[in-house]
Amino acid sequence: MSDRLDVTFTVNGDKRTICVEPRRSLADALRDDCGLTGTHLGCEHGVCGACTVLVDDQPVRSCLMFAVQAEAARVRTVEGLAAGDKLHPLQQAFWDHHGLQCGFCTPGFLMLAVSILERDPDIGEPRLREALSSNLCRCTGYQNILKSVLAAAAAMRK
Amino acid sequence: MRWVGRSLPRYEDPILLQGRGRYTAVLARGARILRFLRSPVSRGRILALNAPPEIPIITTAVLGDVKPVCPRLDRPDYVPVPQPILAHDRVSYVGEPIAAVIADTAAQAEDLAEQVTIEIETETPVVTLNQALAPGAPLVHDTAAQNTLIDARFETPEVGAAFAAAHQVVEFTFTSGRQAAMPLEPRGAVAAFDLATGRVLLSASTQMPHLLRTGVADALGIPESELRVIAPEVGGGFGQKMALIPEYVVVVWAARHFACTVAWIEDRLENLTASFHARDQRLHLRGAFHADGSLLAIDADILCNVGAYSNFPATCGVEPLMAMADMPGPYRVPEYRARARGIATNTCPMAPYRGVSRPVITAAMERLMDYAAARLELDPLEIRRRNLITEFPHTSVTGVVHDPGSYREAMEAAARVVDVAQFRERQQQARLDGRWLGLGMSVFAERTGPGTPAFAARRMVITPGYERVELVMDPSGFLEARIGSSPHGQGLRTALAQLLADEIGIAPAEIRVISGDTDRTPYGWGTFASRSLVLAGGACKLAAAALRERLQMVAGQTLEAAASDIEISDGRAFVRGTDLAVDVRQLARAAYHQSHRFEAIADTGLSAVATYDPYGTFSNACHIAIVEVDVATGQVTIERFVVVEDAGRLVNPMIVEGQIHGGVAQGIANALYEKVVYDDGGNLLTGSLADYLVPTMAEIPRIEIHHLATLTDASVTGAKGVGEGGTIGAPAAILNAVSDALAPFGIDIFEMPITPQSIAQLLREGGAKRNER
Numbered sequence: 001m002s003d004r005l006d007v008t009f010t011v012n013g014d015k016r017t018i019c020v021e022p023r024r025s026l027a028d029a030l031r032d033d034c035g036l037t038g039t040h041l042g043c044e045h046g047v048c049g050a051c052t053v054l055v056d057d058q059p060v061r062s063c064l065m066f067a068v069q070a071e072a073a074r075v076r077t078v079e080g081l082a083a084g085d086k087l088h089p090l091q092q093a094f095w096d097h098h099g100l101q102c103g104f105c106t107p108g109f110l111m112l113a114v115s116i117l118e119r120d121p122d123i124g125e126p127r128l129r130e131a132l133s134s135n136l137c138r139c140t141g142y143q144n145i146l147k148s149v150l151a152a153a154a155a156m157r158k
Numbered sequence: 159m160r161w162v163g164r165s166l167p168r169y170e171d172p173i174l175l176q177g178r179g180r181y182t183a184v185l186a187r188g189a190r191i192l193r194f195l196r197s198p199v200s201r202g203r204i205l206a207l208n209a210p211p212e213i214p215i216i217t218t219a220v221l222g223d224v225k226p227v228c229p230r231l232d233r234p235d236y237v238p239v240p241q242p243i244l245a246h247d248r249v250s251y252v253g254e255p256i257a258a259v260i261a262d263t264a265a266q267a268e269d270l271a272e273q274v275t276i277e278i279e280t281e282t283p284v285v286t287l288n289q290a291l292a293p294g295a296p297l298v299h300d301t302a303a304q305n306t307l308i309d310a311r312f313e314t315p316e317v318g319a320a321f322a323a324a325h326q327v328v329e330f331t332f333t334s335g336r337q338a339a340m341p342l343e344p345r346g347a348v349a350a351f352d353l354a355t356g357r358v359l360l361s362a363s364t365q366m367p368h369l370l371r372t373g374v375a376d377a378l379g380i381p382e383s384e385l386r387v388i389a390p391e392v393g394g395g396f397g398q399k400m401a402l403i404p405e406y407v408v409v410v411w412a413a414r415h416f417a418c419t420v421a422w423i424e425d426r427l428e429n430l431t432a433s434f435h436a437r438d439q440r441l442h443l444r445g446a447f448h449a450d451g452s453l454l455a456i457d458a459d460i461l462c463n464v465g466a467y468s469n470f471p472a473t474c475g476v477e478p479l480m481a482m483a484d485m486p487g488p489y490r491v492p493e494y495r496a497r498a499r500g501i502a503t504n505t506c507p508m509a510p511y512r513g514v515s516r517p518v519i520t521a522a523m524e525r526l527m528d529y530a531a532a533r534l535e536l537d538p539l540e541i542r543r544r545n546l547i548t549e550f551p552h553t554s555v556t557g558v559v560h561d562p563g564s565y566r567e568a569m570e571a572a573a574r575v576v577d578v579a580q581f582r583e584r585q586q587q588a589r590l591d592g593r594w595l596g597l598g599m600s601v602f603a604e605r606t607g608p609g610t611p612a613f614a615a616r617r618m619v620i621t622p623g624y625e626r627v628e629l630v631m632d633p634s635g636f637l638e639a640r641i642g643s644s645p646h647g648q649g650l651r652t653a654l655a656q657l658l659a660d661e662i663g664i665a666p667a668e669i670r671v672i673s674g675d676t677d678r679t680p681y682g683w684g685t686f687a688s689r690s691l692v693l694a695g696g697a698c699k700l701a702a703a704a705l706r707e708r709l710q711m712v713a714g715q716t717l718e719a720a721a722s723d724i725e726i727s728d729g730r731a732f733v734r735g736t737d738l739a740v741d742v743r744q745l746a747r748a749a750y751h752q753s754h755r756f757e758a759i760a761d762t763g764l765s766a767v768a769t770y771d772p773y774g775t776f777s778n779a780c781h782i783a784i785v786e787v788d789v790a791t792g793q794v795t796i797e798r799f800v801v802v803e804d805a806g807r808l809v810n811p812m813i814v815e816g817q818i819h820g821g822v823a824q825g826i827a828n829a830l831y832e833k834v835v836y837d838d839g840g841n842l843l844t845g846s847l848a849d850y851l852v853p854t855m856a857e858i859p860r861i862e863i864h865h866l867a868t869l870t871d872a873s874v875t876g877a878k879g880v881g882e883g884g885t886i887g888a889p890a891a892i893l894n895a896v897s898d899a900l901a902p903f904g905i906d907i908f909e910m911p912i913t914p915q916s917i918a919q920l921l922r923e924g925g926a927k928r929n930e931r
Contacts, residue, residue, distance in 0.1 A: 021265070023265070024265075031183075031187075032187060035187075036177070037177070037181075037183070037184040037187070038176070038177015038178065038179075039177070040181070040183075040342075040343070040393070041183065042342045042343065042344075042393075042426070043426040043846070043847050044425055044426060045426065045846055045847065045848070047846070047847035047848055048342060048426075048847055050342060077177065078175075078176065078177035079176065079177045081176070082176055087172070087175065087176075091175040091176065094171070094175055095167050095168075095171045095172065095175060096167060098165075098167075098168070098649075098812045098813065098815075098816045100171060100174055100175065101394075101647035101648065101649070101816060101820060102341075102342070102343070102391075102392065102393045102394040102646055102647025103170070103171070103174030103175075103179050103391065103393070103647065104179075104181065104341075104342040104343045104391075104393030104394060105342050106174055106175060107177045110175070129855050129856060130856060132855045133854035133855040133856035133857075134854075135854075136342065136847070136852050136854060137342070138340060138341060138342045138394050138396070138820070138824075138852070139342075139394055139647050139816075139820045140816060140819055140820050140823075141818075141819030141820045141821075141822055141823030141824075141858055141861060141884075142819075142823065142854070142855040142858050143819045143858070143860060143861055144816060144819065145855070146855060
């Protein structure tokens with residue numbers, strides 16, 4: 001297990017080369033090797049979605065993907081959403097509409113929502129509800145997450 | 159400008175939204191990692207631990223004189239049982255920690271753990287209440303006869319006569335499945351040994367940092383001053399992170415022993431297997447009713463499966479004693495008999511979980527109301543009208559004092575919102591089309607912010623309750639509030655800043671609330687029992703009044719006016735009725751740097767301390783659920799969910815509604831989805847989130863909230879707690895709604911969760927019964 005491999009990918013636009021064991025998950029590589037601890041681990045078996053990141057614009061459970069599978073990929077994490085001090089419209093909407101409580105699921109929901117709205121900016125509530133049901137939240141009862149994403153979608157269409 | 163009552167966006171959020179939240183696992187980077195070896199069986203004798211000699215294993219023998227955890231109640235009907243930090247001769251549940259290994263990374267620690275084998279001579283476990291109570295059942299603890307850790311009784315003199323005189327006696331057995339709190343962030347701790355001071359900084363995902371310090375220090379036999387406990391960002395707790403766990407003791411021991419930084423980050427399997435569970439209860443409930451529907455007496459036999467050990471500090475009495483004391487809920491119950499037992503089994507121990515017993519007793523009592531109403535041919539609203547408390551203060555049959563609330567008003571308002579009469583018409587029409595709709599309600603009281611009197615009544619040796627707050631204004635005029643409570647997602651920092659801002663007359667953005675650090679905050683009890691806004695908020699209000707007086711003195715002297723003529727708002731101090739004014743910032747600067755001018759505040763400067771320890775206050779609500787049951791599949795769909803809530807004065811309505819949303823979602827989970835399942839051997843069958851069904855956005859409907867506001871002097875701020883109500887009320891409303899939907903099939907629901915499988919089975923049995931008639 002100690003034979004390490006070099007992996008090169010971009011994270012939030014920065015090219016990174018890290019040297020990891022083949023068994024290392026992308027989530028662990030992002031957190032421990034890249035220092036991007038905004039990606040959270042809630043279950044490590046692909047159900048809760050707290051570790052959702054975008055790999056080549058697709059939402060991915062980073063706990064279920066090996067870091068070595070990200071070779072040459074374009075990875076986006078919650079740390080890349082805001083532009084300097086300016087929050088991404090989704091972050092702003094979650095703030096305005098109380099879309100988070102403890103905040104542990106929030107990075108995963110934000111990344112999931114980014115991918116949903118990039119693919120379908122006009123998504124309606126029923127389909128949005130279904131898509132967002134990919135991830136778990138234990139605090140909010142989901143109501144304000146849905147409200148936040150709908151508000152962000154409206155803001156992003158302007 | 160007034161701040162209380164506004165839906166101010168939370169100060170907590172920007173950090174969390176950008177992924178900068180400092181949760182425990184972030185602090186574990188670079189630490190040596192502990193991995194626990196856990197019992198693979200539910201009951202047995204440990205014969206040997208085999209490991210290659212190069213792997214150092216931490217066992218009880220290595221720990222030396224570390225003391226077991228032994229939670230206590232000062233009651234003769236309670237049997238204290240010590241829980242070893244690591245199991246040595248016996249194991250008593252699957253997941254019980256036996257030993258630990260340590261390595262430089264989590265992966266290496268797992269590799270080491272795989273090389274250790276544990277030999278255990280297995281024994282037949284007791285898993286269920288029936289098994290534990292069977293004559294001659296094996297004992298989980300030799301000192302606890304019949305596996306009974308607590309056996310509490312209550313009886314009023316005339317309860318027998320009340321049953322004898324009753325027009326109608328109804329009874330049933332109600333069963334609640336075992337649930338896991340399932341905070342999205344599992345537990346975890348990082349202990350850093352400081353070579354310079356010899357102290358350990360323990361950062362842990364905890365709701366109770368001060369009590370964690372006490373518990374760990376006591377177990378290790380060290381003064382509390384050798385420990386600093388920090389609760390960093392905590393990713394949900396819901397009660398599971400209240401109790402002291404053996405793992406934290408080992409983490410601190412290892413940091414001291416190896417003189418380094420040591421971390422343990424729990425994985426989800428550990429969390430579902432070996433963290434605390436809750437709500438595994440069976441109630442036999444009898445109600446005696448007068449012909450007019452008024453309740454004459456309740457007789458309750460309360461059995462709680464409390465697992466293998468008692469939790470510290472609440473003890474395994476927390477569920478049975480809460481059930482016994484609060485069973486009458488929002489109703490007048492003249493006569494009452496109860497027996498409440500906590501039964502030890504070879505399963506994971508229980509701890510408080512959001513609502514603590516009240517989701518179960520509320521479901522049972524609300525089922526009793528509907529069940530009795532049907533037999534007395536009364537409308538469910540009408541039977542409640544005849545029994546709800548309407549005069550305050552009301553002292554319940556068990557001696558619990560209810561401050562003013564709106565039990566009846568909340569129910570009537572909820573009934574108006576859903577238009578019950580119109581629903582009944584729709585329900586009739588739907589039945590003709592073979593669609594089965596049901597409406598269910600629950601009315602309940604939520605005891606919030608209990609102070610020491612409430613816990614002393616339970617005879618806890620460690621009696622929590624009070625909250626202390628220290629306020630310090632710095633020379634730049636910014637205020638620091640150091641609180642004993644320790645929030646984990648509730649938005650308390652924002653709400654307290656709003657309260658303090660109004661009391662002192664500065665902006666909430668100029669207030670920093672410090673929590674969750676035992677070096678920086680006064681001893682307090684953390685976050686549980688819907689207490690933080692009531693108690694820490696109350697203490698903030700009292701301390702703020704004292705600080706404002708000091709500012710008035712400084713301002714009065716500065717403006718050459720009487721202190722009593724000074725008003726402070728928006729960061730300015732004015733002489734009332736004039737345009738003489740000075741900035742609070744200037745006053746703060748002067749108080750520190752020209753202190754010789756202000757003898758009146760020489761003792762404390764611009765600081766103030768207050769402690770608040772009231773009896774507690776009740777918030778209340780009515781939930782109404784409208785559901786549709788698909789009798790072909792047993793699927794329950796929630797069409798509408800309405801909450802009429804009375805939490806007194808709302809400091810931040812947005813946060814209050816968020817608490818209700820989340821609480822109701824957990825209540826719906828309790829009613830329909832989540833169940834921890836053991837097999838006959840005590841093996842956990844629900845060790846992943848694919849087996850333990852936490853609802854998603856697809857299952858949780860829109861939750862419609864309406865507010866009432868009864869202001870009482872039981873809370874100095876007028877605010878009542880609201881953290882648990884959603885979870886308490888929702889299961890009862892759902893179960894009543896499902897029962898209402900299935901009434902044509904002769905089905906009443908007396909269990910939760912009520913899954914499609916159990917509905918299908920009831921339909922088969924109900925069908926069979928109808929065929930017999």
